[in-house]
Amino acid sequence: MFRLISLLIGYFIGCISMGFIVGKITKTDLRKKGSGNLGTTNALRVLGFRAGLATFLGDILKGILAFFLCRAIFPDNSLLAGIYAGTGAILGHDFPFYLKFKGGKGIASTIGLVLSLVFVFSPLFGVITIGVGILGVAFSHFISVGSIAFYISIPICAFFLGFPLESIGIFTALAILAIWLHRANMKRLKSGTENKFTLHKSVQ
Structure with missing residues (x-):
């Protein structure tokens, strides 16, 4: 039962869409701009560095909050409760019920889950997985490549x-979901039409 409760708590926390909130503040509906995604990358490209950073940090915090909240609620199963809650936060971010299940791709919320596990299980886990993601972006100049590499490295x-x-x-299930959510990116990578990531163009 703790698994289902943790998953549901995490889901509702994850449904707090930072991309949607930042868009409301700036009077921009990210669902109708750029890629139509409510995640960090689209916020960064459409609204600039500060909006992208706010979205990124807010979505990371969702994964952390869900993890530690359910860890405290279920101390006898704290590790798995936290992981299920973090997973719920990712699913809530990806599929918020009040936005017709159209959210982001869960990268920042997954980083929040990974960072939580750094504190309670192994710092090496975060160093390796986040490092793989950063290197993927650095060498390819595509956020999508770094994101997929990050997800694959986790299991x-x-x-x-x-x-x-x-x-x-x-x-493993989260990695498969992430690859599926990036299917349009992979098609663009194959056709050579995927947008490269250059930070200086996004700074406002």
Whole structure:
């Protein structure tokens, strides 16, 4: 039962869409601009660096808040409760019910979950997985490539660091979901039409 409750708590926290909130503040509906996505990348490209940073940090906090809240509620199953809650936050971010289930791709909220696990399980987990994502962006200049590399590295790294098998299964499912959500990006990468990431163009 703690799994379902944690997942639901995380989902409703994840439904707090920072991209939607930032868009309301700036009188811009990100669902109708750029890629139509409510995540950091679209906020960065459409609204600039400050809006992108606010979206990014807010979405990271959702994963952290969900993780530690459910960890406190279920101390006897704290690790798995936190992971299920973090997973719920990612799903809430990706599929917010009040926005017709159209949200972001969960990258920042997943970073929040990873950072939470850095504190309670292994710092190496965050160093490796986030490092892989950063290197993916640095070498390819595509956020989508770094994001996919980041997600794929999570279950692999969790396996070698000795995470519970149940959590590795969850991370694998999240990686598959992330790849599916990036399917349009992969098509653009294949056709050579994907937008490259250059930070200086986004700073306002």
